Amino acid sequence: MKRRKVSNLLGLAVLSTLLERPMHPYEVATVLRSREKEADMDIKIGSLYTVVNNLARHGFIEAAESGREGALPERTVYRITGAGRDELVDWVRELISAPEPEPRRFKAGLSVFAVLGPDQAVDLLQERLTALERGTEALRAALAEHSAFVPRLFLVEDEYEIAMREAEQAWVRALLQELTSGSFPGLADWRGWETG
Template sequence: MGKRRPVGNLLALAVLTVVVQRPMHPYEMASVLRARGKDQDMRIKWGSLYTVVRNLEKHGLLEAVESTRQGARPERTVYRITDAGRAEADDWTRELLSTPRHEPSAFEAGLSVMAGLGPDEVTPLLRQRLQLLEQRIEADRQALEQEELPRLFRVESEYALAMREAEAAWVRSLLAELIDGTFPDIEGWRAYHGTGRLPDAVADLAERGRTTD
């Protein structure tokens, strides 16, 4: 096997980890992954499943063990994981657990252009977000309490809940600043939406953008 590939396709990893248990055909892989809610844990493009399986076979990570056909249905090929596939899945898992990645969210994108709206419009929008977050947090807590799986197989749900709780706390703090007027230069921000003109110093900084070493 050649140089290990970095994790670029989480569906490929999901396929390898599900086929570890027993050989499956792609339709069965998809059914098991959906039943386990893997599309909630990672971004999965179901339409590319067969292409991913073929690529895993091409690279020696899966191998076909049999092909069957029932009546007029399309032929189904059953695949099993290879030793190289097990090693690759383990390496990918180690990378995902050990190495932080910056994965910008839609909320980060919204915050990055928040200045385009005035503070008096942003405040109710953040109130709405916080309300929806709190509803989701309560639903997630209840789901975890009712979950019968061992903790080993639901730690990702615990993590997702913790991240939502952290986001809610941050949004709550930002809202408090906007409501009590302690957000830095909130009056300048408000004035900008009244006059359409940024203060010269702020305009200069905006033109130059962020500077990093």
């Protein structure tokens, strides 16, 4: 994986948004929010301005115009540069082609799963499964609604999210089945650790 001058994923979102047309950073934030990108990343105005400044410092975007309306502060409209287009394409190519381990809170919890008793683990996994199912249904409904007016090309990340949630649900269901049926290897020992 290449070390990037700006590696914050918000930078990727800014570059892709400015590819459409020059915009003021606040307008970029508005466009990202309207596309529900907050589900993928935090969009905080302070962070956004930091990312914009970093992108400009490295030549990926540049000021297209600056102006002031009345007593409002000066507003700078930015556009993507040729170097910014190259960086955007290279970054997306890397993200799509190269699997990268992502730190996951659930995986971290599973790595120390043994501190829970089996019965508590079952209750918590059931809670997680219910939340996953509700969230997946909400995502499916939103995808169905958006697919009526948004080309599929711009919805594939939602399809991926649904597929990942479905895979996690299947895995959690299988683990729950092993724990509740007693077929989970070492279950008696685990119960012994809990009481010991």
